[in-house]
Amino acid sequence: MKQTPTKKQRQKSTNGRPAQTTNEDLNRWNLRLYVAGQTPRSVTAFRNLKEICEEYLKGQYHIEVIDLMENPTLARGDQILAVPTLVRKLPQPIRKIIGDLSNTERVLVGLDIQPR
Amino acid sequence: MSRQNRHNFQPLKALQKEPTGIPGFDEITCGGLPAGRPTLVCGSAGAGKTLFAMEFLVRGATLFNEPGVFISFEESDVELATNVASLGFDLNELIAEKKLLLDYVFIERSEIEETGEYDLEALFLRLGHAIDSIGAKRVVLDTLEALFSALPNEAIVRAELRRLFRWLKEKGVTAVITGERGDGKLTRYGLEEYVADCVILLDHRVQNQISTRRVRIVKYRGTSHGTNEYPFFIDDKGFSVLPITSLGLLHKAPTEHISTGIERLDTMLDGHGFYRGSSILVSGTAGTGKSTIAAHFVAAACQRGERALFFAFEESQDQIIRNMRSIGIDLEKFVKKGLLEFHNARPSSWGLELHLALVHKAITEFNPTVVVVDPITNFLAVGDRIETKSMLTRLIDFLKSRQITGMFTSLTSAGSEIEDSEVDVSSLMDAWLLVKTIESNGERNRGLYILKARGTAHSNQVREFLLTDHGIELLDAYIGSEGVLMGSARSNQLAREKAAELERGQVSARKQRELRRKQELYEAQLQALKNQYETERDAILMELDEEQKRLKETADQRLEIARLRKADSRGMKIDENGARKARKGAVR
Numbered sequence: 269m270k271q272t273p274t275k276k277q278r279q280k281s282t283n284g285r286p287a288q289t290t291n292e293d294l295n296r297w298n299l300r301l302y303v304a305g306q307t308p309r310s311v312t313a314f315r316n317l318k319e320i321c322e323e324y325l326k327g328q329y330h331i332e333v334i335d336l337m338e339n340p341t342l343a344r345g346d347q348i349l350a351v352p353t354l355v356r357k358l359p360q361p362i363r364k365i366i367g368d369l370s371n372t373e374r375v376l377v378g379l380d381i382q383p384r
Numbered sequence: 385m386s387r388q389n390r391h392n393f394q395p396l397k398a399l400q401k402e403p404t405g406i407p408g409f410d411e412i413t414c415g416g417l418p419a420g421r422p423t424l425v426c427g428s429a430g431a432g433k434t435l436f437a438m439e440f441l442v443r444g445a446t447l448f449n450e451p452g453v454f455i456s457f458e459e460s461d462v463e464l465a466t467n468v469a470s471l472g473f474d475l476n477e478l479i480a481e482k483k484l485l486l487d488y489v490f491i492e493r494s495e496i497e498e499t500g501e502y503d504l505e506a507l508f509l510r511l512g513h514a515i516d517s518i519g520a521k522r523v524v525l526d527t528l529e530a531l532f533s534a535l536p537n538e539a540i541v542r543a544e545l546r547r548l549f550r551w552l553k554e555k556g557v558t559a560v561i562t563g564e565r566g567d568g569k570l571t572r573y574g575l576e577e578y579v580a581d582c583v584i585l586l587d588h589r590v591q592n593q594i595s596t597r598r599v600r601i602v603k604y605r606g607t608s609h610g611t612n613e614y615p616f617f618i619d620d621k622g623f624s625v626l627p628i629t630s631l632g633l634l635h636k637a638p639t640e641h642i643s644t645g646i647e648r649l650d651t652m653l654d655g656h657g658f659y660r661g662s663s664i665l666v667s668g669t670a671g672t673g674k675s676t677i678a679a680h681f682v683a684a685a686c687q688r689g690e691r692a693l694f695f696a697f698e699e700s701q702d703q704i705i706r707n708m709r710s711i712g713i714d715l716e717k718f719v720k721k722g723l724l725e726f727h728n729a730r731p732s733s734w735g736l737e738l739h740l741a742l743v744h745k746a747i748t749e750f751n752p753t754v755v756v757v758d759p760i761t762n763f764l765a766v767g768d769r770i771e772t773k774s775m776l777t778r779l780i781d782f783l784k785s786r787q788i789t790g791m792f793t794s795l796t797s798a799g800s801e802i803e804d805s806e807v808d809v810s811s812l813m814d815a816w817l818l819v820k821t822i823e824s825n826g827e828r829n830r831g832l833y834i835l836k837a838r839g840t841a842h843s844n845q846v847r848e849f850l851l852t853d854h855g856i857e858l859l860d861a862y863i864g865s866e867g868v869l870m871g872s873a874r875s876n877q878l879a880r881e882k883a884a885e886l887e888r889g890q891v892s893a894r895k896q897r898e899l900r901r902k903q904e905l906y907e908a909q910l911q912a913l914k915n916q917y918e919t920e921r922d923a924i925l926m927e928l929d930e931e932q933k934r935l936k937e938t939a940d941q942r943l944e945i946a947r948l949r950k951a952d953s954r955g956m957k958i959d960e961n962g963a964r965k966a967r968k969g970a971v972r
Contacts, residue, residue: 302506304505304506304509305505309502309503313500316500336505336506336509336510337509340509340512340513341513343506343507343509343510343513344510347489347491348506348510349489349504349507349510349534349535350502350503350504350505350506350507351502351503351504351505352502353502361495362495363495363497364495364496364497365496365499366497366498366499366535367499367500367501367502368499368501368502369499369500370499370500370501371500374497374498374499375499377497378497378499
């Protein structure tokens with residue numbers, strides 16, 4: 269049920285923006301960014317995420333942007349309340365980071381890239 | 385002018401209300417929750433908030449065909465469904481029918497890192513989608529306060545909550561938001577400041593080790609509502625609020641009488657018994673036969689084909705049936721016919737309010753014309769006198785409003801003033817029978833009298849009664865110089881009276897005999913006199929006869945002589961006259 273729209277979303281996000289899709293390592297960091305419409309905040313969040321990933325996880329990550337405006341049912345699966353929410357699906361365990369990801373330090377801690 | 389016109393065209397509409405379908409709750413809120421607005425239901429842990437909210441949805445779906453969404457922040461949908469299944473709610477069926485949607489919002493704070501600004505649009509979207517997908521009219525958020533503990537930034541949560549309530553109003557859904565009670569505040573995080581329209585407080589208090597659930601409407605903007613604390617309970621049918629308040633003195637007073645079940649007691653009450661719809665107090669010390677009087681009353685009602693409810697707080701149903709059978713009252717057949725129902729409970733099982741609530745519920749369900757509460761004094765074990773009186777007042781009012789005749793027995797502790805310790809309810813009662821044991825001559829006897837019977841000319845006598853194998857039997861009153869005679873004193877008196885009567889009988893018989901003898905004597909004397917008179921009369925008559933014969937002979941002889949001497953006729957004539965004269969004299 270959840271799988272199909274996720275694929276769709278993935279295609280959308282990869283088509284829309286230039287991303288590193290060929291590397292096999294990109295599945296090491298599977299990140300999902302939940303947003304609600306193209307608000308300035310979601311744009312900021314995506315930009316911040318992109319920057320952090322480029323800097324720390326280059327070539328090892330995959331970002332999936334899910335717009336809950338289009339697929340509100342998807343909020344249930346990852347228990348999303350706040351937007352934007354970044355969900356680290358991989359590596360396990362699941363971590364959630366809410367906010368526009370403007371505090372890079374906190375994002376790195378939240379993603380376990382940097383020790384707390 | 386134009387403004388006035390506008391007012392005329394748009395008359396103020398009273399607040400629309402959404403019935404909850406919870407028994408009793410719609411009464412105290414005068415119709416239900418404010419339609420299209422959020423309502424806060426707060427209370428401490430275990431007060432029944434979730435259940436209230438769930439029942440609001442389930443009743444909405446089943447009774448009013450209004451689909452509902454339940455957003456749970458605490459329990460998963462499976463847990464919820466299991467928990468309310470015990471109340472007879474089949475959530476899965478409702479979900480399958482698209483009348484209910486459960487959404488479990490789970491937030492694990494340890495998983496969450498906060499970086500920068502965010503909002504709760506995702507929650508709004510989830511909620512909005514849930515509402516739209518089944519066309520929900522009712523929404524429950526249980527409990528929103530989980531957001532405060534899940535999300536570190538309270539300022540954002542508060543801002544978003546304000547937005548959420550506004551959004552819910554715009555959506556036009558009737559929402560129930562639950563909140564945990566906080567110290568000195570209605571809710572721990574002050575949710576009440578967002579919900580301006582209706583706040584309901586559920587309370588679960590334990591007093592003397594007995595818990596009572598209560599509900600109170602703290603605020604309800606734009607409408608009148610009950611302001612008291614109302615007891616409620618949760619049973620296998622769900623939530624029930626019992627708005628049992630004093631109904632005031634507006635009840636009708638029927639003029640019909642109903643029998644007490646004891647013939648001679650009816651006679652004492654002007655020959656009719658009690659008024660229908662009246663309340664009767666039967667008080668007395670232990671073992672005076674209060675329950676038996678009640679059993680008679682109930683049996684008489686069932687005999688007439690009426691329904692009766694017996695609330696027994698001291699004995700079990702079997703015990704009462706057995707004991708009453710021993711004095712010839714067969715209650716079992718009425719139970720089997722469905723005319724009589726027993727409700728047996730220890731007073732200490734529940735609080736006063738709950739007792740009242742259960743009595744109320746039982747009466748509403750069974751719809752009797754006669755109710756017995758045996759005894760009311762036991763409630764003092766649960767509450768104090770004021771509380772007990774208040775409860776009984778409400779019970780009596782309730783019975784009267786339904787024109788149910790109620791009989792209440794009251795145990796008077798031995799030694800105290802019998803008119804005193806009646807839980808202060810005697811003034812509420814229309815009739816008051818007092819049964820007491822009267823001790824004299826080394827024995828205790830049962831006496832009964834009518835202390836009062838409003839609107840009925842009643843006997844003022846103290847009557848002795850016996851418990852016989854055919855029930856209560858009132859005996860004749862024997863009043864002597866030492867008061868009422870009872871027991872052996874009464875039977876002594878009876879014997880004395882018999883003896884005196886016998887004696888009186890003997891005297892009169894003797895006098896009668898004497899009279900008869902006198903009459904006989906008189907008659908005998910009369911006869912003797914009569915006989916004497918007749919004898920004398922006969923003798924005289926005989927003498928007279930002879931005298932005449934003699935006179936006639938003499939006259940004949942003289943005529944013969946004259947004829948022989950050839951005497952003249954004159955001489956003969958004179959002789960003839962003389963003879964005639966003599967004859968006349970003889971007759972005389």
